[in-house]
């Protein structure tokens with residue numbers, strides 16, 4: 001069985017509800033992502049056969065190594081969901097303990113699990129029993145709120161239960177995406193456990209990731225919002241770590257990436273739904289450039305794949321705005337629980 005890559009120069013694509021679908025994963029792999037995580041998938045949806053859930057599991061021979069991320073709050077549901085995934089050939093899994101959107105937390109899932117460590121641990125034990133030790137990761141935050149940080153103790157216990165790795169987004173659940181990620185907590189977790197720790201949080205550029213690696217000594221990094229505005233961020237990090245000159249984010253390279261994204265979505269999916277999703281996604285590549293508002297309107301009017309490609313070509317003509325990039329427009333954090341593009 002394939003081993004997952006844990007190394008500074010093996011950056012992962014983070015789970016991104018509404019975004020980390022098969023075409024985007026393949027795009028990021030083209031640009032150096034060493035591993036990718038699916039959008040979060042409802043364990044309950046799997047067991048009760050939701051149509052949206054099946055779509056989220058769409059994969060492809062080249063889509064490897066792949067980690068399926070699950071969310072849920074009931075160990076017995078995971079007990080029924082895991083065999084279904086193993087039957088379909090999936091080998092590595094992640095438990096979402098970081099999502100802080102109300103819709104997910106209401107059912108006790110996502111970051112709400114950090115308030116009920118016994119349930120969280122019971123779910124991980126079920127997942128490990130089915131998948132085998134080392135094949136289950138947990139993605140979590142510092143704790144529910146400041147003063148209640150339990151990531152160290154939890155991390156140690158999860159490692160003891162056979163978790164293969166931990167991913168820390170070092171904010172509290174209450175913080176959502178506010179304030180800044182506390183990378184020093186990643187360093188503390190690295191020192192406290194003997195399994196790989198992946199860093200997530202405010203990795204908006206390859207330089208951020210290189211700094212985070214140096215400051216925390218973590219096993220690797222996971223790009224999330226940084227990859228949504230620059231899918232070439234993976235290659236850039238590899239270049240920096242290898243001491244190679246890293247080409248800057250440019251309008252021309254982003255236009256080329258957007259065009260490739262369209263081709264992948266057309267070939268791997270091709271549905272009107274996929275086309276509509278791209279209309280909202282593609283303008284993100286033009287973040288930090290002047291004229292993005294008009295471009296967003298133009299994308300919204302596209303009704304064919306050809307029109308999307310023509311409009312993507314326009315990104316190459318944009319000039320940098322010189323304004324600092326705002327990453328806080330994902331105010332709802334995890335997108336939506338069913339993976340709908342928000």
Ligand SMILES: Cc1cc2nc3c(=O)[nH]c(=O)nc-3n(C[C@H](O)[C@H](O)[C@H](O)COP(=O)(O)O)c2cc1C
Pocket residue numbers: 014015016017018019038039040069096097098099139169200201202203204222223224225226330333334335
């Ligand atoms: C649009 C969006 C969707 C996300 N979906 C998920 C998800 O499905 N599962 C998860 O564990 N985290 C999810 N996250 C959190 C990211 O994986 C990541 O931990 C977080 O964005 C912090 O990294 P960043 O600051 O570098 O973006 C999502 C974040 C965003 C912005």
